[in-house]
Amino acid sequence: MQLGLIGLGKMGGNMAERIRRAGHEVVGYDRAPGKRDVDSLPALVEALAAPRVVWVMVPSGEPTRETVKELAGLLEPGDVIVDGGNSKYTDDQVHDVLCREQGVGYVDAGVSGGVWGLENGYALMVGGTAEDVAKVQPVFDALKPPAPTDESGQPIGGDAGFVHAGPVGAGHFSKMVHNGIEYAMMQAYGEGYELLEAVDLIEDVPGVIKSWTQGTVIRSWLLDLLVRALEEDPALDRVRGYAEDSGEGRWTVEQAIENAVPMPTIAASLFARFSSRQEDSPTMKAVAALRNQFGGHAVRAVEQAEAERPA
Template sequence: MQLGMIGLGKMGGNMTERLRRADHEVVGYDHTPGKRDVDSLPDLVSALSAPRIVWVMVPAGEPTKATIEELAELLSPGDVIIEGGNSKYTDDQVHDVLCREKGVGYIDAGVSGGVWGLENGYALMVGGTKEDVAKAQPIFDALKPPAPHDEAGEEMPGAGFVHAGPVGAGHFSKMVHNGIEYALMQAYGEGYELLAAVDLIEDVPGVIASWTQGTVIRSWLLDLLVRALQEDPALDRITGYAEDSGEGRWTVEQAIENAVPMPTIAASLFARFVSRQDDSPTMKAVAALRNQFGGHAVKAVQAQEAEKPA
């Protein structure tokens, strides 16, 4: 099958390679000349046979919006755009209206798998019409992980791919997925910190590695933490600054809008905000209050600076 891929970075580039290994023809475009097969979006569209399928894998927000607006003018009725970045689901609904006015189909695809997707496959959550999804199904089948089998050797349906609903459902599902991811990473991080804080535990990386088999908390994220600790046992080579890419915030916003209690995911999001503060104003206020009502000692800035290693 033929596909146009726009955006050949870490995700788009690896997805392109996985599709080519599955004998699909991919025409790639990227702003970086050395990566691309064609020099412009018009060239990309011209290189594809109708009905065309074009996958957009560029940063969410204005880059995605501008790309889809240009594609909608270039493509023909019956063609399909797949938007696979980390866009907000409400943006998809706006893009869908724009595309439908031109007779172009639109699918939003939440994609999970990171840099490991090339070898392991990508989990795909898509939104769109049944007709549009069916047109792109061979592409989704090549990208998703191999299906697991039950005890009788029968392939188990559903694993790694879902048509979640109409346009917006794919990115909404990925948004919730990433919110859960925030909470899982926070829990593993807190467990690591407690293990490292006590003298009783002599092999922190070993304890965490022991959890990867036979326990109820084993997961791919835990495997990745083990890998990180093998490379840097005390995590001395990195800082504790953690960004958020938007999905965690959007998940909490939707929880509020729909009156769904989500204390764990919300706390993990706020913990990332705390990670960006060298000297938390909140904790300054807490220290000052403890001093005011209880006479508890506070550490002066000068003393704190003097204790820092040279």
């Protein structure tokens, strides 16, 4: 089949390559001239035969909103737009209404796999009508990981790596929760690493973490990646302890509050990322000042803290 793909960065470019390897035609558009097959969105639409499927892979928020709005005005009834970025599920519901007014279908696809997806495949969580999802299914089949097989080579596990999660919004909601869990898992691995580093008893911290990748209940691809990072930089000296959040963790916690679902672990991992960005915590300044006020405990002046800070 044909697919129009908007956004050919690290993720989109690899996805385009994987889809082409499966025998499909991809017409790509990107703002960077060196990557694109056509020079504009109208040219992209013109290059595709109806019914068209156009996959949007651009940053979430306003860039996605603007792209979907322009596409909805260019496409024809029966065509389908897929948002494969990290949009908030409520944006999907707004986009669906906009597209339906033009007779255009809309599918939201939460995509996980990062830079490794080209070779390993992508986990796909999609939302939309059965009819619209079916129009995109050959692309989903090309992108998803190969099904695991038994000893005789027969596939097992059904659609591992792909799920039609529900109506529009369900795909990105599922990906949002996935990323919230990811926050918590990374935080747990990070805390375990710090404790191992903090004691003199453990002489081979990278070796201990690598030993966990086989036969243990905490093995995972994330743990494999931590091993890889420690092989490249055993003490993580080249990395600053500063972690951004891309939005999904916040949205997960917001939904937990909205639905009265306790999520202490995911919430704590999100707040830990906020703490990582503080050079000098106002909270802990207040704590230090209070200890001094009620107990006469010593406080470190700014000048003293600066003098003791490692070079």
